Amino acid sequence: MTGCILAFAAVLAVLGPSIAAAAEIAPPDRRSDTIAMSPALRAMQADDAANPGMLSVLDGEALWNTRAGDAARSCADCHGPAATGMRGVAARHPAWNKASGAPMDLTGRIEMCRTENQRAPPLPAESPDLLALSAYVAHQSRGMPISPPDDPGTAAARERGRRLFTARIGQLDLSCAACHDDNWGKRLAGSPIPQGHPVGYPAYRLEWQALGSLQRRLRNCMSGVRAEPYRFDAPELVDLEAYLMGRAAGLAMETPAVRP
DSSP: HHHHHHHHHHHHHHGGGTTOOOOOOOOOGOOGGGGSSOOOHHHEEEEEETTTHHHHHHHHHHTTTBEEETTTBHHHHHHHOHHHHHHTTTGGGGGETTTTTTTEEEHHHHHHHIIIIIIIOOOOTTOOHHHHHHHHHHHHHTTTTTTOOOOOOHHHHHHHHHHHSOOOTTTTTTTTHHHHHHTTEEEETTEEEEEEEEESSSSSEEETTEEEHHHHHHHHHHHTOOOOOOOOOOOHHHHHHHHHHHHHHTBBBOSSSOOO
16 A cells, blocks of 8 residues: 555656646657657667567468468468558558448457458467567558548547546546656656557567567556556557547658657
């Protein structure tokens, strides 16, 4: 209990003065979280031979070309080389899916292809194979600007995500915006507060010592403010991602990013 009280006091000391006045970052001021990283960490991300996330990208390439399921088809059998067929795809997700009548993130789209076209069982959320396939597909968009789709369904998802991003939650009574809009660049427990743009997921985080999804990171944040995290693949997490991708529009994709 004492630890929780001290953590609460530390957060309020940093965020308290502006906790009620969250204002979205102006587009010209939006920056990748790499600006807050050390030169060594930036160099690790930039060097494919040193970036640990590239190991998962290589695993994803093998999975892309492996036939699976009752249909005995690979991703490449339908889509061809990922370098051409998947170029820009990750930069446009989440996107509205007519078949499901809901917005769908990149991993959801991969799972749909797997179950419907390959007739294979779905891959568990946050499993190494699903992360590897997602990283491999997203890697094809590295360097491209995030370009959220402009359609009514995705716009509605972004608005729901915006409301979630600005809503106070948990025992600490904080919103995502209180940290990542109003207090980015400040420090919390010695670490810089980033703007929180989802430019590099799946990303390799040093604290995880593994590749992880944006949903994992969002759930971590919810736990950090003492809120009950949404389950993996919950509609609320897809809506949050839709908003975050809209908020990051124009920034370059970095997958696989490296983060502290």
